[in-house]
Amino acid sequence: MVMKIRCTACGSAxxxxxxxxxxxxxxxxxxxxxxxxxxxxxxxxPNTPLDPIARCLVSQMKKNTNNRGT
Incomplete structure (x- = not known):
């Protein structure tokens, strides 16, 4: 997961x-x-989107979890 940080005091990333x-x-x-x-x-x-690689890994994990019951 990608976290984006920006200082609330000075605005630096x-x-x-x-x-x-x-x-x-x-x-x-x-x-x-x-x-x-x-x-x-x-x-x-807030609302930092997942990067494409993390999104792919999460979807693969969900598929693997769903297939274990069959």
Missing amino acids: KFTFTHDPSSEASFHGARCANCNKRLTARDLL
Whole structure:
């Protein structure tokens, strides 16, 4: 699945992952590369479509699941 991210503070689409042992345990490490803001679920763009390869894989998995009963 493709996730599109855009920082709500500065609008940048670039991000980095950091490791800070002193930060809270629930923080995943993703920060905006431009303004260094912690990225949250609000920074994910809604209605991000699946890329064609992921769509094909999902449809194959559904077909395999449906065929197992017969």
